Amino acid sequence: MIVKSRRNEIVVAYALMTPFIIVYGVIFVWPSIKMFELSFTDAPLIGQGAWVGFKNFWRLQSDRLFSTAIWNTIYFVLLSVVPSTLIGLAVALGVNRLRGRLQGVVLAAFFLPYILPVSVVYRIWSWMFDKDFGVAQYAITPFTGGQHVSVFRTLPLFMPAVAFVTIWWLLGFNVLLFIAGLRNISSEIYEAAALDGASRWTQFRRITWPLIWPVTALVLTIQLILQLKIFDQVYLFANNVRTDATMVMVQYILKQAFQMNKGGLAAAASVVLFLVIVVASVLQFQLLRARGER
């Protein structure tokens, strides 16, 4: 009887797992293995290739375009991850003071951009920054002596502008996590600190910052992993002009695969992206945890 019910449990379990196993086997496990395997061949996008060992990786290492892609990605990460985390915390502190309906409305103002498709964000901001008629030009011209600036056509401005738009787009996510974290800090701690005459700044330094640190670490890690995979905004704003100068890692993969028809090289670049993300997230997590335990 017990044996029968035990066998029955296994049968039921596998019946429930079947859709998942099929989808995961085909769409995740197989492609992951294929990615590693391809990276050691000289295969075109579609078709067989010969085993070439680490040759693809050596080629990546000496490819100027690939180092441009890596540097642009790192540059973008620097411009977006820490600022969006700090601004997110600042906004959350402000929003957390509000109550009731007003809080809901203000939170929605910050959060609404986050749920929009990237193409919509792209359309809105190309209109905002438009060289001839964009309203953002009113904020730019005082610094340029009345000159209108084509922001996404000016190379030094490109990445900062894309990072700025990305922060506008995704900030709501950070704000939301920080607000959840702030709500978990008991108000009694603040009351006790206020009785002891602690200033606002001291309260922030000694209570809020250390207690919110786990959330800050979480937000930083999530943003880092997300922004290393940057592609959509960079591709859209570059609008097929001078893409080599603004190339990022995912874009390099797509270019090698779909324009150059080099499946093996693209797979090798994919493996590098994978390794970068694994190393970055493990390192960052360890660093942040160490700081939190201090």
Next chain:
Amino acid sequence: MTAAAEAGQEVAAALATRRLARLRHLDLFGLVITLTTLVFAVVWAFPLYWGLVTTFKPEYEVVRPGVQLWPEHFTLEAYVHVLMRTKIGIWYLNSLITSGAVTAIVVTMAVGAGYAISQLKFPGRRLFWWTILASFMIPIPSLTVPHFILMSQFHWINTLPGVIAPQLIAPGALSVIIYKQFFDSVPKDFREAAVIDGASEFQLLFRIYLPMNWGITTALVIITFIGAWNLFLWPFVAVNTEDKMNITVGITQVHDAFGVSYARDLAVAMLAALPVAIVYLAFQRRVTQAIMLSAGIKG
């Protein structure tokens, strides 16, 4: 005695005024912060408003210098043009079909897998659990090339199934993890009582575990749908004809087809944003809950 009492009263009064002054000072500081937050919120929402209001202006008002917050001549010309002259209807339909299918498949497979991993003992359970956790390590964009190869072997390039299939991993893994967590926290008493009454595993799942977690299912459905609707990279790679495009990919085409017309460009964008904006405004609390769940905060 009286003098001492008077002195005491004076000290108390002085202290009270000082505290009051300090309170007023604090309030002023708080007021500044609150006002800054409100101004910042308006600034943040402005691009959205500006994009929306531009779509209701005739083209000569759109290019007029200055910040005109409301159209002088309200018009729907941009929307009419876009709806009549572009393939937006087809893109919308494609987006609805693919996002709907992704959501349905993800939730169905996640309920089953989440329940099995949470409640049942079977060989391979740990292996599956680790596979799911591992899928968070591999960045989905780096699977683009093998996905493309796989889909072309299936002859699914430029078809809706080809757009759907590779999207299932990321929300799928997340949903299994969330279902497992929530099924884990259902008290064992329910299970034991139902088993004694002779309930089968399927009855347990559909009569107890799933109904007790409807809120989670709603949250997962919403977040998966929004995620699928918004996805750009894979639908962009998997499709190369206008007829099979999703709205997020399709709207980047209009520009090229009609030259520069800001109102029209933005009208298409607003239509693309409409479903997710409605879902968010209608289910605000569920959406925020789902977002926090996806970040690993059980809210």
